[in-house]
Amino acid sequence: MTARGVSAARPLSPFGWLGAPMLLSALATVVFATPIRIFSLPLPEPVFPLALAFAWAVIRPSILPPFALLALGLFLDVCWDGPQGLWPLCLLAAYATVLAARRLITGQDFRIMWAWYGAVTAAAFAAGFVLMTMDAGAAPNLLAVAWQYLATLALFPLVHRLIERYEDADVRFR
Amino acid sequence: MSLRDGPFGDIRVPLTWSAAAALVIAIIIAGALLLGDRRETMKTEAYDTARHAVDAVAAPVGGTLSAPVRWTHSGLDAVRGYFFAVSENRKLKAELAAAQTWRDRMEALQVENDRYRALLGVRTDPPLPHVFARTVLDARGPFANTRLADVGSAQGVVEGNPVLSERGVVGRIVGVSQDVSRIMLLTDVESRTPILVVRTNGRAILSGDGGPGPKLDYIRGAPLKEGDRVMTSGDGGVYPRGLPVGTVVKGFDGGWRVALDSDASPIDDVQILLFKDFSQLVDARALAPKELPTAMTEEPSQSIVGRAPAATTATSAGAAPPSSTTGAAAAQAQRTGAHGPVPAKPRAAGAADSRMAGAEHAAKPSKPAEHPAAASSHPLAAPGKPAGAHHAADGPAKPTGAHGAAGPGKSAEGRAAANADRPAGAHVTANPAKPAGAHAAAKPAKPAKPAETHATAGPAKPRDPGLAAAMALMADDGPAPARPARRAAAAHEAKSAKPKEGAPVVHRARPAGPDAAP
Numbered sequence: 156m157t158a159r160g161v162s163a164a165r166p167l168s169p170f171g172w173l174g175a176p177m178l179l180s181a182l183a184t185v186v187f188a189t190p191i192r193i194f195s196l197p198l199p200e201p202v203f204p205l206a207l208a209f210a211w212a213v214i215r216p217s218i219l220p221p222f223a224l225l226a227l228g229l230f231l232d233v234c235w236d237g238p239q240g241l242w243p244l245c246l247l248a249a250y251a252t253v254l255a256a257r258r259l260i261t262g263q264d265f266r267i268m269w270a271w272y273g274a275v276t277a278a279a280f281a282a283g284f285v286l287m288t289m290d291a292g293a294a295p296n297l298l299a300v301a302w303q304y305l306a307t308l309a310l311f312p313l314v315h316r317l318i319e320r321y322e323d324a325d326v327r328f329r
Numbered sequence: 330m331s332l333r334d335g336p337f338g339d340i341r342v343p344l345t346w347s348a349a350a351a352l353v354i355a356i357i358i359a360g361a362l363l364l365g366d367r368r369e370t371m372k373t374e375a376y377d378t379a380r381h382a383v384d385a386v387a388a389p390v391g392g393t394l395s396a397p398v399r400w401t402h403s404g405l406d407a408v409r410g411y412f413f414a415v416s417e418n419r420k421l422k423a424e425l426a427a428a429q430t431w432r433d434r435m436e437a438l439q440v441e442n443d444r445y446r447a448l449l450g451v452r453t454d455p456p457l458p459h460v461f462a463r464t465v466l467d468a469r470g471p472f473a474n475t476r477l478a479d480v481g482s483a484q485g486v487v488e489g490n491p492v493l494s495e496r497g498v499v500g501r502i503v504g505v506s507q508d509v510s511r512i513m514l515l516t517d518v519e520s521r522t523p524i525l526v527v528r529t530n531g532r533a534i535l536s537g538d539g540g541p542g543p544k545l546d547y548i549r550g551a552p553l554k555e556g557d558r559v560m561t562s563g564d565g566g567v568y569p570r571g572l573p574v575g576t577v578v579k580g581f582d583g584g585w586r587v588a589l590d591s592d593a594s595p596i597d598d599v600q601i602l603l604f605k606d607f608s609q610l611v612d613a614r615a616l617a618p619k620e621l622p623t624a625m626t627e628e629p630s631q632s633i634v635g636r637a638p639a640a641t642t643a644t645s646a647g648a649a650p651p652s653s654t655t656g657a658a659a660a661q662a663q664r665t666g667a668h669g670p671v672p673a674k675p676r677a678a679g680a681a682d683s684r685m686a687g688a689e690h691a692a693k694p695s696k697p698a699e700h701p702a703a704a705s706s707h708p709l710a711a712p713g714k715p716a717g718a719h720h721a722a723d724g725p726a727k728p729t730g731a732h733g734a735a736g737p738g739k740s741a742e743g744r745a746a747a748n749a750d751r752p753a754g755a756h757v758t759a760n761p762a763k764p765a766g767a768h769a770a771a772k773p774a775k776p777a778k779p780a781e782t783h784a785t786a787g788p789a790k791p792r793d794p795g796l797a798a799a800m801a802l803m804a805d806d807g808p809a810p811a812r813p814a815r816r817a818a819a820a821h822e823a824k825s826a827k828p829k830e831g832a833p834v835v836h837r838a839r840p841a842g843p844d845a846a847p
Contacts (some may be wrong), residue, residue: 168744185387185391187395188387188466188468189465189467190391190395190466190467190476190597191395191464192398193398197469200468215344216344216345218347218348218351220351221348221352221354221355222351224355225355225359228359229362230383233380233383233724234383235470235472235473236380236513237468237472238366239362239363239365240361240362240364240365240366243355243358243359244718245360247352247355247356247359250352251356254345254348254349283472285365287472287518290366291518291519296538296539298540298581299470299471299539300539302471305829307424316695326389
């Protein structure tokens with residue numbers, strides 16, 4: 156049995172698969188919000204918590220992730236000064252989608268998983284587009300939505316790493 | 330101790346269902362928060378405690394993170410400046426030569442503009458105070474385009490203040506903490522800005538959509554062309570008029586959009602105008618006057634049918650067209666010796682239009698030179714500026730109305746009422762704080778008395794003879810029929826002030842004009 160197998164046999168630590176990624180994604184959001192220009196180009200602005208919404212639902216169903224996503228979404232709203240409740244709904248929409256299709260997603264190939272991640276992220280952005288249109292009375296720019304979507308899509312390697320690390324921790328959910 | 334080791338460790342909960350239940354609860358909470366969002370109210374309390382707290386924490390973090398990059402850029406700029414100093418010097422010299430031509434042209438246009446403003450009686454906006462800030466956090470997503478600036482209410486920033494970069498408008502303040510404030514950019518999906526098109530004077534609403542070029546909605550006026558310049562129109566009062574915004578371009582979707590001037594350079598350093606917009610007035614009722622000022626108008630029969638009889642009312646005494654009363658005042662003024670032996674200066678007969686009177690005054694730069702004391706002692710005179718031009722051209726405090734604003738047909742009371750809200754110093758006759766006899770003449774409650782009586786009974790005196798001379802000079806400039814009374818009063822003031830020996834002697838330049846006693 157490998158060292159990884161030994162660690163996988165232990166019960167999941169809430170801080171390990173929920174708390175630490177939460178803090179890291181909040182920190183990454185602040186870092187990427189810094190007004191830095193590199194070669195006259197601003198930094199991309201991916202939605203880090205969307206990666207967690209996908210990964211947490213794949214790793215295992217739990218009571219805690221919806222509330223963690225609620226907190227992260229509110230943090231995004233406050234940090235970016237969006238309408239209060241917009242990003243929590245988007246993140247929870249993504250989590251709900253993955254939770255409903257979890258049996259189809261788990262154990263799939265890297266590329267298939269990425270495709271699933273792309274679809275779920277698109278659903279979350281679609282929810283945000285609709286909600287923002289209803290709230291502001293005007294449709295956001297689709298190109299701007301597409302840029303942020305692509306930046307978020309590029310996070311999948313991190314998502315895959317998180318899933319790989321914790322997916323086998325509790326074999327009851329295979 | 331984990332949950333499984335505790336007394337609830339044996340409880341088997343269907344986790345998928347419990348996760349779904351938790352999900353539903355979280356969605357309900359999020360939905361309620363979205364429905365309860367009140368950001369659009371632009372109220373201070375809508376910017377809640379959580380936002381204040383996050384802003385206060387995130388601002389120093391963003392500032393610290395961006396500092397190394399800023400330092401790196403500064404270092405690279407310094408190295409680049411050292412190695413490219415010669416070529417840059419050559420380039421700057423060429424730019425300076427071009428800029429000097431533009432400066433001369435700008436100065437000529439400024440003078441011309443001032444004259445037109447004086448002619449039209451335009452109230453110019455006072456200069457706006459501002460604070461400089463550095464943006465330390467930046468949200469660039471499609472659903473929010475905002476920035477955090479490192480100044481807040483401690484520096485006087487309030488919600489609604491416009492924010493500019495070195496090139497043009499960036500946005501406006503939507504949330505303020507003690508040392509941090511939130512800027513909503515023009516590109517934000519909730520941003521709406523009234524603008525005007527410079528070429529056509531047309532109006533439109535600049536609507537952000539989260540993309541780089543906000544679109545133009547509700548376009549009114551002549552058709553737009555690519556390259557039209559756009560600036561804030563000031564409609565609605567959120568932005569002052571005339572701030573540069575950008576250039577009209579054709580969008581991918583076929584609609585008109587604006588390439589923002591502020592995009593031409595980084596907006597790390599911004600300027601926040603401390604401009605309080607009209608929508609922030611807390612209590613609009615406070616603006617309404619509690620009691621309307623009394624205003625006495627002349628009888629139409631006096632101005633249309635014929636001249637007023639002498640000394641019938643305070644109105645006729647103070648402001649009626651040439652009457653025996655005003656004639657007596659003029660005669661009194663002559664008796665006081667105020668009309669010195671200075672060569673008479675021809676004047677446009679009557680200067681019937683008050684605006685033209687102002688223009689005439691502004692166009693006489695040599696006149697103040699004849700009255701050095703007046704030019705130097707006027708309380709509002711700008712240094713190095715001819716007093717006459719100062720009167721005519723300087724902003725809201727001194728409209729052309731200062732020189733007989735009401736015209737020949739308007740009574741002194743009318744002028745006094747009309748100018749009651751103007752700042753002091755602009756009006757000699759209408760300002761209630763001024764001591765000249767015309768003040769007494771402007772009071773409607775006073776019984777009718779000969780003008781010279783009023784003139785000699787001024788309740789207060791100017792603090793220095795120069796001010797009295799300035800008042801006398803200003804009384805000279807008005808074409809209004811009431812001037813002889815004012816002139817007599819001012820002349821008396823100038824005489825009674827007893828200038829010290831060596832002080833410049835002020836001569837009255839104008840003899841009895843067409844408005845003198847018949």
